[in-house]
Amino acid sequence: MIVQLENIIKSFDQLKVIDGVSLEVEKGQVLVIVGPSGSGKSTLLRVINALEPIDSGRIMVNGVDVHAAETNIYRLRSEVGMVFQNFNLFPHLTALDNVAIGLQVVKRLPLGRARETARDRLADVGLGDRSHHYPSQLSGGQQQRVAIARALAMEPKVMLFDEPTSALDPELVGEVLEVMRQLAKQGMTMLVVTHEMGFAKEVGNQLIFMDNGIILEKGVPAEVFTHPQHSRAKEFFQMIL
């Protein structure tokens, strides 16, 4: 089990955003997380690389207790890639250096070697010819692919995707999903928050439906879509499918 959450509780002030979630993801599996906004899906990803603290429970990633006091959180984060809805590329750096800087700063590679690896990762996402462009000179889809390359450069054991296509124009969604599809095919363990149900059905091994911080549905994507047990899930799938 590469990712394991045990009874996670997390609240912001009075509001419980995650209310006793447990789940497991095996190596090489793709877990798709769906649910209405405010259901706690993004927070669920953010506690896995400790961008947010938890109130109680235990999260294990690749055998490491994420929220234990003695855990080297910087090392752990470098092994868990994250892709954000708004890309969050570094606008003052070229695409190449966006990908290289983590290797340089966190893995302490010399700049030359960091850039070499970065060039390969950019080629992997089909942007080998865009390495000297700045983020503002790239389309949304290209920016998100650079962001994926940036995460992959660190050689993560797990990738977290937080609505990676939600900020994209419809015609740019495909190129990002294609990169993610390839990644899944290569055996990357992925946790994906998304509204792309086609992608979920095709690539997801497991799907959870969250509402108010609770997992309401859990199973193989196609089955959950067609036979949801809860009315909340039924309504949700009717809306977006």
Added chain:
Amino acid sequence: MENWISNFIEFMPILLKGTIYTVEITLVSIVLSTILGFIWALALLSRYKLLQRTVRVFINVVRGTPLLVQMFYVYFVLPDIGIRLTALQAGMVGLSICYSAYHAEIFRAGIISIGLGQWEAARAIGFKNYQIMARIILPQAARMILPPLGTSFIILLKDSSLASVITVRELTRSGQLLASTTFENMQDITLVAIVYITLTQVLALLIQHLERRFKIP
């Protein structure tokens, strides 16, 4: 005119000495006030409330009193508690402390202008906070910080003339001394003004150069 030129040659060494003092005070104060200002800005942005409030009070006190009064404090009051500085040192300390308060606000504004997404993205890769500040935040905030910081440097340079009041023989003081021996007020004060203009222009060009370096396409 000939008289003017011979005067100029005669008085040049005095003005030059004054200019060197002015440049010295200005450079030291720019460096110190910038370092201090950055530290105050970090304190203002820290999550430690006590630190935050202490620095906030300090900044308000400094901003609320005239630089000249602060220089008097450093030069005339500090000796009462056993801290004796030369006039030159007192001028530098006064300017540095005074301007550190303004620079703190400039840094703070620049740093908070960069979105939290940048912090998160870097954190998610495994960066530590100081690495995020140095490699991600400051290079972007520089665009916001440099224009007001540059203006502040130029005002600092001109305010170094206040050190003349606590007997530092900087440029303004040299001009005054010159004028009181030659009685050529027009000539001497104009010379002083020309040197100030030259110095501020050089400073402005340096800052412009820096601004270009931190431009983002």
